[in-house]
Amino acid sequence: MTSEAGREPGAWSRRRVLGMLAATAVPASLAGCSGSEGTTGSSSPSSSAPSVSASVSAPAAEAGSPSASPTPTGPRPLFLGTYTSAEGGGTGVGVAEYDARSGRITGRGTIGGVADPSYLAVHPDGRTLYAVNERAEGGVTAVRLSDRKVLSTRSSGGEAPCHLSVHPGGRWLFSANYGTGSVAVHPVEPSGALGERTDLVVHSSPAPGPGQQGPHAHQVVTSPDGGHVLAVDLGTDTVYTYRLDERRGTLSEVSRARTRPGAGPRHLTFHPGGRHAYLANEVDDTVVVCAYDPDSGRLTPGAPQSTGTGSGTNYPAQLVVTPNGAYAYLANRGHDSLTWYAVEAGGARLRLVDTVPVGGEFPRQIALSPDGGLLFAALQRSSAVSVFRVDPDSGALRRAGEPFASPVAVCALPL
Numbered sequence: 001m002t003s004e005a006g007r008e009p010g011a012w013s014r015r016r017v018l019g020m021l022a023a024t025a026v027p028a029s030l031a032g033c034s035g036s037e038g039t040t041g042s043s044s045p046s047s048s049a050p051s052v053s054a055s056v057s058a059p060a061a062e063a064g065s066p067s068a069s070p071t072p073t074g075p076r077p078l079f080l081g082t083y084t085s086a087e088g089g090g091t092g093v094g095v096a097e098y099d100a101r102s103g104r105i106t107g108r109g110t111i112g113g114v115a116d117p118s119y120l121a122v123h124p125d126g127r128t129l130y131a132v133n134e135r136a137e138g139g140v141t142a143v144r145l146s147d148r149k150v151l152s153t154r155s156s157g158g159e160a161p162c163h164l165s166v167h168p169g170g171r172w173l174f175s176a177n178y179g180t181g182s183v184a185v186h187p188v189e190p191s192g193a194l195g196e197r198t199d200l201v202v203h204s205s206p207a208p209g210p211g212q213q214g215p216h217a218h219q220v221v222t223s224p225d226g227g228h229v230l231a232v233d234l235g236t237d238t239v240y241t242y243r244l245d246e247r248r249g250t251l252s253e254v255s256r257a258r259t260r261p262g263a264g265p266r267h268l269t270f271h272p273g274g275r276h277a278y279l280a281n282e283v284d285d286t287v288v289v290c291a292y293d294p295d296s297g298r299l300t301p302g303a304p305q306s307t308g309t310g311s312g313t314n315y316p317a318q319l320v321v322t323p324n325g326a327y328a329y330l331a332n333r334g335h336d337s338l339t340w341y342a343v344e345a346g347g348a349r350l351r352l353v354d355t356v357p358v359g360g361e362f363p364r365q366i367a368l369s370p371d372g373g374l375l376f377a378a379l380q381r382s383s384a385v386s387v388f389r390v391d392p393d394s395g396a397l398r399r400a401g402e403p404f405a406s407p408v409a410v411c412a413l414p415l
Helices: none
Strands: 075-081 093-099 105-111 120-122 128-133 139-144 149-155 161-166 172-177 182-187 199-202 217-222 229-233 238-245 250-258 265-270 276-281 286-292 299-306 315-321 327-333 337-344 349-357 363-368 374-379 384-390 397-399 411-414
Touching: 075 120, 075 374, 120 161, 120 411, 128 161, 139 161, 161 217, 172 229, 182 217, 182 238, 182 250, 199 250, 217 265, 229 265, 238 265, 238 299, 250 299, 265 315, 276 299, 276 315, 286 315, 286 349, 299 349, 315 363, 327 363, 363 411, 374 411
Parallel strands: none
Antiparallel strands: 075 093, 075 411, 093 105, 120 128, 128 139, 139 149, 161 172, 172 182, 172 217, 182 199, 217 229, 229 238, 238 250, 265 276, 276 286, 286 299, 315 327, 327 337, 337 349, 363 374, 374 384, 384 397
């Protein structure tokens, strides 16, 4: 299969800045996640709508984090990412609320002053939101949620950062530069603002995989035990494991896990048990169950498995796992579906149950609500967010109303 990247002139990435177009922005075809304003099926309120930041208290560390918590009552915050430079894109980070029982989304305005916020994460204390600035000269931005004030924007040290996460201790922010295949570390100040970068690790080896012209760091995340930082690189078909020096904010490599050549690993999700992880491979349309050793940080990939999408063109985007570890869901771009897996053998096995239409085109990212009761899918080409109720016993998905309009939606972060 030819990757998404392989259809672009130059073929270095689907996020390639073609000819360094206006505002040094990522092209519109790559655009991400922004919030539209307004309730589902209604007109939009003004951007001066009340802030939802006062209700932020969930400890979710990044978009899609499956940390468990009791089912909340009342409205909960939802943040939405986009490409501000894309045609039809948003004007910043979308702010919304969702009802934890019905899944209904209500728009609550936009946080301006954040360029191309295509991926979002929140500090463990729930007070600060972080966004990548997915541009040729990449950056990361911190926003205080109590008053929506932009606290700082720092260079990510590379091109087209597409993922970021906060270390569980709350003192360090990691970001992945897709365009230049590097991982950056920034200190988090007591205010939530970001300090100057303390490290930048470039994936200079192994050599790029088939059809790739260089490394493409796609994700960086801390292991559940907190002892290691793992970076997924689509370009080198490798997952790198690092140890973090929590005093200096530097990364030292301890192991590498290689996928089969041309797999194009995109996103890694850990099982709550901490001994297994699931890898979505974008280029060869597979998923892989990996064993994980918390002591050494070594990740051992198993055999590739089907996404259940048949022989058509499909690019897996992201896996999420329910808080109880019983079910996993995969977003499929192209097939435009969610693959539903039962998790068996304590996390060591995924059994494909079904594929479910996602309700729109190109689900770029998915996320579970903190209690696991709702699943949100950011539909990039439909400029909308679909919501599904998750049956706690069977794992079945059921649509919760019509999709919520959100310009060039590529990320949804429910708290």
